[in-house]
Amino acid sequence: MLEINKFNKIIAANWKLHGTSLFIDEYFKKFNNISLDSNVCGIICPPSIYLNLCSSKIDPFYLGSQDCSNFEKGAYTGEIGASMLKDSNVQFCLVGHSETRQLFGVSDNDIKIKSKNLINNNINPILCIGETFDQKENKLTKEILYNQVTNCMTSDSSNETTIIAYEPIWAIGSGLTPTLDEIEGIHAFLKNEITNYTNYKILYGGSVKSNNAKDILSLKSVDGVLVGGASLDPLEFINIAKA
Secondary structure (H helix, E strand, O other): OOOHHHOOEEEEEEOOOOOOHHHHHHHHHOOOOOOOOOOEEEEEEOOHHHHHHHHOOOOOOEEEEOOOOOOOOOOOOOOOOHHHHHHOOOOEEEEOOHHHHHHHOOOHHHHHHHHHHHHHOOOEEEEEEOOOHHHHHOOOHHHHHHHHHHHHOOOOOOOOOOEEEEOOHHHOOOOOOOOHHHHHHHHHHHHHOOOOOOOOEEEEEOOOOHHHHHHHHOOOOOOEEEEOHHHHOHHHHHHHHOO
């Protein structure tokens, strides 16, 4: 399992349901002669069908998956287990992204099982958490995030194995972002104030672009960013990774 604490910043791309083999070939051609500082961990999470194709092209970035199954093997048609991801050279995996929670009914307990399976296969989970706009307006943000962290972590979770990605649901793909003070405040809360879960690497996600990445990454409690739509433009993503 990768030693995540050796990195100062983690920059992750979530392509979601986008990409073709032609898109991938053209995307990685733009990465020729690209290098990252040794203290920066770059991650790209393509659709699972393209993991093997990306694996041969992805350097200097690491390969991530967008999700995994609760199950390791068995009669579960269409599912992909953590051990299969490991065979595809996956080193990181998103779990609990708000889209999987909202669209596919993934529960906190499901996420806990996925995380355990990933850690058992030496894959670092990236636990996605976040609140809705209504929850934010009702001043429930910290309560929601506290519950998501404590309910989704396993006995094997630690700040050496697991990354947390804070993505306010209302900011994903909306073009809206919290203020820098709000981002710093929530990240400081997550990093310092949840008993047994302190000093985790915390990424910010939600409408991250090259024109705001530098300011977000300069915040003391922000350890990186999780980039959605902007990561589909290779030059934009490179600019974010170098911010």
